[in-house]
Amino acid sequence: MVQDTGKALRPETIKPVNLPEPVRVEENPEGIPVAVRTTRRQTVIAIEDKWRIDDEWWRSEPVSRLYYAGRLASGQRLALYKNLGNNCWYRQKI
Amino acid sequence: MKILCVLLPHFPLRCELMRHPGIIERPAMVTYTVGSQKLILDYSPELQGIQRDMPLQQALSVHGDVELLHAAVPHYWSVFNKLLDALEKKSPLVEGAELGDVYIGLEGLHLLYPDDAVMVSAIREAIPAAFDAHIGIAQGKFPAYLAALHSPPGGYKAFTGDIATFLKELSCDLLPVSLKSKERLHDFGLHTLGQVAVLLPGPLQAQFGTEGKRIWELANGDDDTPLYPRMTEEMLEENATLPSVTTSLDVMLMALEAMLSHAFTTLGPKGMGIRRITLWTRSWLSEHWECNIQFKEPVMTTKTALSRIKQVMENTPQPGPVEQLGMKITGLARQHGRQKGLFSEVRAKDHLLDDIRQLEFRLGGPQLYKITEVEPWSRIPERRYALKPLSQ
Numbered sequence: 001m002v003q004d005t006g007k008a009l010r011p012e013t014i015k016p017v018n019l020p021e022p023v024r025v026e027e028n029p030e031g032i033p034v035a036v037r038t039t040r041r042q043t044v045i046a047i048e049d050k051w052r053i054d055d056e057w058w059r060s061e062p063v064s065r066l067y068y069a070g071r072l073a074s075g076q077r078l079a080l081y082k083n084l085g086n087n088c089w090y091r092q093k094i
Numbered sequence: 095m096k097i098l099c100v101l102l103p104h105f106p107l108r109c110e111l112m113r114h115p116g117i118i119e120r121p122a123m124v125t126y127t128v129g130s131q132k133l134i135l136d137y138s139p140e141l142q143g144i145q146r147d148m149p150l151q152q153a154l155s156v157h158g159d160v161e162l163l164h165a166a167v168p169h170y171w172s173v174f175n176k177l178l179d180a181l182e183k184k185s186p187l188v189e190g191a192e193l194g195d196v197y198i199g200l201e202g203l204h205l206l207y208p209d210d211a212v213m214v215s216a217i218r219e220a221i222p223a224a225f226d227a228h229i230g231i232a233q234g235k236f237p238a239y240l241a242a243l244h245s246p247p248g249g250y251k252a253f254t255g256d257i258a259t260f261l262k263e264l265s266c267d268l269l270p271v272s273l274k275s276k277e278r279l280h281d282f283g284l285h286t287l288g289q290v291a292v293l294l295p296g297p298l299q300a301q302f303g304t305e306g307k308r309i310w311e312l313a314n315g316d317d318d319t320p321l322y323p324r325m326t327e328e329m330l331e332e333n334a335t336l337p338s339v340t341t342s343l344d345v346m347l348m349a350l351e352a353m354l355s356h357a358f359t360t361l362g363p364k365g366m367g368i369r370r371i372t373l374w375t376r377s378w379l380s381e382h383w384e385c386n387i388q389f390k391e392p393v394m395t396t397k398t399a400l401s402r403i404k405q406v407m408e409n410t411p412q413p414g415p416v417e418q419l420g421m422k423i424t425g426l427a428r429q430h431g432r433q434k435g436l437f438s439e440v441r442a443k444d445h446l447l448d449d450i451r452q453l454e455f456r457l458g459g460p461q462l463y464k465i466t467e468v469e470p471w472s473r474i475p476e477r478r479y480a481l482k483p484l485s486q
Binding site for chain 1: 459460463465473474475476478479480481482483486
């Protein structure tokens with residue numbers, strides 16, 4: 001059995017890193033992102049990768065995401081995902 | 095070294111008489127408090143059977159009808175320091191050993207003061223007549239002290255040659271050595287300096303150790319104790335009389351804060367900080383309370399100084415309701431950096447943690463974080479790492 005270290009856990013002091021950031025995305029009829037709206041509209045010129053994550057199915061809000069790794073017209077790379085639970089788009093560093 | 099000794103007998107009492115001239119005709123005792131006990135600090139010379147440090151109750155049983163005065167030690171030192179300032183204009187080597195005892199170095203002053211009489215009259219000019227100064231001149235502190243002790247009123251006594259004859263009949267109790275040694279001298283039947291002087295130094299050393307040699311030298315009129323002239327130190331003094339007597343710590347702290355702020359208006363532009371504060375209060379019954387506060391590093395702000403003062407005042411209760419309070423600020427110094435250790439990398443982490451904890455304490459929560467792996471294998475990006483406070 002693991003012994004109690006006596007240290008206070010203080011979970012409130014732990015901060016998450018790389019939380020997904022909601023973003024407005026224009027998608028084509030197939031559901032593939034074509035433009036991202038942040039401060040201005042930026043066109044997605046290429047989708048380089050696509051994958052799906054289904055995890056934590058035991059939780060009340062299971063994780064079900066469809067990720068796209070793409071490139072913007074400015075040359076910037078970005079990763080977007082669509083939350084299949086609420087159909088919202090998010091931006092996240094991979 | 096040729097030394098002039100000035101003795102100002104009953105100095106505390108004479109300071110009080112200067113402050114309260116109305117009681118000059120009445121016998122008086124000056125008392126001080128140790129714990130709950132009141133002891134005698136000084137008394138009128140005509141009161142026979144009274145000794146310094148005697149309990150007040152005992153003294154009152156001998157002389158009941160006397161004027162009682164509470165000692166105001168800061169005031170006595172203030173008067174004494176002014177007197178030393180005046181004496182420093184006559185000689186640069188002035189030592190204020192105790193309240194009322196002054197030693198002055200006379201080396202090299204013969205060009206200014208051709209003989210002892212001129213020197214003594216110059217010294218007397220610097221001392222108010224009310225203090226009834228006794229002046230003695232000799233080679234060494236102890237002979238000069240004895241000369242002053244036996245000087246005629248208004249005059250002086252100087253030892254130039256052999257003083258053994260003069261010392262012969264004086265009591266061993268005058269020796270500036272420990273009480274235990276004096277008692278042992280009496281136990282050996284040695285009651286006068288002459289009886290000690292005729293002995294060989296060897297037996298005295300055998301009985302009294304290193305002090306034995308000193309006893310023998312002093313009894314022969316030799317004293318090579320160096321003169322310790324006053325060090326000039328910049329000092330600020332602040333004091334205030336409260337509008338009404340108070341026991342409230344908050345009121346006292348407000349007054350002290352105002353004094354500190356005033357002091358920092360002088361020190362701030364010079365970039366100076368405070369290393370030492372002597373706090374004092376005077377209760378409405380004239381009881382004196384004093385406390386020294388040392389700072390590890392020079393404090394540069396009122397807030398920092400006040401937090402330490404508050405801590406000290408909370409832990410040391412006042413003797414009674416306070417009427418007057420003040421502070422003496424010394425050890426003025428510039429702010430300095432922290433000394434780095436030779437093996438800095440060994441302690442660097444500890445120092446960093448100390449600084450981080452202080453920052454957290456001041457700003458009320460974690461301020462610096464490090465990235466920690468939580469589930470680096472997770473497919474969900476935000477589950478892989480987390481920010482953990484550096485201090486944990």
